[in-house]
Amino acid sequence: MSSTWGNNIKVSIFGQSHSEAIGVCVDGFPAGEGVDVAELERFLRRRAPGHDPMSTARCEADRPKILCGVVNGVTCGAPFAAIIENTDTRSGDYADLIDVPRPSHADYPAHVKYKGFQDVRGGGHFSGRLTAPLCIAGGICLQILRRRGIEICAHIASVGNVEDERFTPLGVSEAEIKTLSEKKFAVINDAQGAQMQQDILRAKSEGDSIGGSIECIIQGVPAGIGGPLFGGLDGALSVAMFGVPAVKGVEFGDGFACTRLRGSEHNDPYRIKDGRVVTKSNHAGGILGGISTGMPILLHVAIKPTASIAIEQESVSLSAMENRNLTILGRHDPCIVPRAVPVIEAAAAIAILDALPNTNI
Numbered sequence: 403m404s405s406t407w408g409n410n411i412k413v414s415i416f417g418q419s420h421s422e423a424i425g426v427c428v429d430g431f432p433a434g435e436g437v438d439v440a441e442l443e444r445f446l447r448r449r450a451p452g453h454d455p456m457s458t459a460r461c462e463a464d465r466p467k468i469l470c471g472v473v474n475g476v477t478c479g480a481p482f483a484a485i486i487e488n489t490d491t492r493s494g495d496y497a498d499l500i501d502v503p504r505p506s507h508a509d510y511p512a513h514v515k516y517k518g519f520q521d522v523r524g525g526g527h528f529s530g531r532l533t534a535p536l537c538i539a540g541g542i543c544l545q546i547l548r549r550r551g552i553e554i555c556a557h558i559a560s561v562g563n564v565e566d567e568r569f570t571p572l573g574v575s576e577a578e579i580k581t582l583s584e585k586k587f588a589v590i591n592d593a594q595g596a597q598m599q600q601d602i603l604r605a606k607s608e609g610d611s612i613g614g615s616i617e618c619i620i621q622g623v624p625a626g627i628g629g630p631l632f633g634g635l636d637g638a639l640s641v642a643m644f645g646v647p648a649v650k651g652v653e654f655g656d657g658f659a660c661t662r663l664r665g666s667e668h669n670d671p672y673r674i675k676d677g678r679v680v681t682k683s684n685h686a687g688g689i690l691g692g693i694s695t696g697m698p699i700l701l702h703v704a705i706k707p708t709a710s711i712a713i714e715q716e717s718v719s720l721s722a723m724e725n726r727n728l729t730i731l732g733r734h735d736p737c738i739v740p741r742a743v744p745v746i747e748a749a750a751a752i753a754i755l756d757a758l759p760n761t762n763i
């Protein structure tokens with residue numbers, strides 16, 4: 403099992419949902435970068451569970467303990483490592499899952515690959531909990547990128563059939579970014595957000611779950627970052643997005659909707675503005691030929707409904723090799739989308755910092 407990614411910065415995530423701790427190592431953070439721990443903790447709190455009825459009842463403080471790589475609040479160039487202790491575990495809830503895999507969770511393929519030795523407690527290394535260390539690495543990347551004029555912001559684009567307004571493809575203001583990052587339920591349109599929250603609570607009360615999507619904008623990336631074919635910035639961002647458990651689709655700009663357009667509708671005309679090349683529209687979502695255009699990068703990420711639901715489901719007993727019904731215990735998010743918003747920002751930040759040249763690496 404290896405959960406390591408990146409070229410210029412290498413991010414390794416370790417731990418299991420119910421192990422002593424979870425954590426992250428990062429090789430290659432540029433030296434001399436300030437790490438604002440209070441800001442990092444604020445960022446992690448946006449993902450942390452147990453603070454409202456729409457998330458799992460598992461209550462974790464998620465305070466990172468930085469072990470190395472930072473001296474007097476500044477990166478020193480040595481490998482960085484941080485952990486978060488797991489404090490609120492109820493492993494007994496997962497005892498049956500070693501034999502009876504949860505439909506649509508990773509239990510069965512992990513059982514085959516790791517020969518039944520995988521840690522099933524709380525989903526083990528496949529748990530959404532592993533996105534907390536991802537947010538430590540990504541939270542620091544966000545701070546570094548901000549100093550280079552790059553801002554990353556995400557919001558809940560949809561829950562079930564309820565849709566939020568979308569970002570203006572030509573860019574959003576500092577004030578909009580700040581407002582969204584401070585919202586408990588990160589939507590642009592609060593009335594739509596209220597409807598989404600009702601739908602999440604209804605799914606929960608029925609022992610069910612619900613999916614949705616997240617939109618992310620990355621502003622300030624200069625033109626010329628990335629490369630063609632397998633070296634694309636869109637490819638790198640996609641790998642980072644699919645590293646987030648429960649992500650099932652990624653679109654850039656108009657995405658699949660471009661299939662319904664003509665070239666004359668979809669092409670983004672070039673203009674000169676303040677001495678720089680810009681486009682009048684941004685259907686491309688800021689990347690052409692795998693290379694950034696200098697326009698905002700727009701991502702839309704699909705998140706599936708939580709696999710662990712309270713309704714009885716059909717499964718199998720792997721030891722008896724017979725059909726078996728399963729009732730899942732444990733504490734689960736009825737909708738992953740609200741907690742995944744900062745995770746998407748973190749994953750995007752890692753991919754962008756990794757792609758930037760001359761970051762003193």
Ligand SMILES: Cc1cc2nc3c(=O)[nH]c(=O)nc-3n(C[C@H](O)[C@H](O)[C@H](O)COP(=O)(O)O)c2cc1C
Binds near residue numbers: 530
């Ligand atoms: C923030 C976050 C929280 C999650 N919480 C749960 C959960 O409570 N229950 C669950 O079954 N899956 C949860 N997941 C998703 C699973 O980890 C994921 O579905 C599983 O590992 C299988 O991987 P896949 O869905 O990417 O195929 C969560 C994911 C994220 C990002």
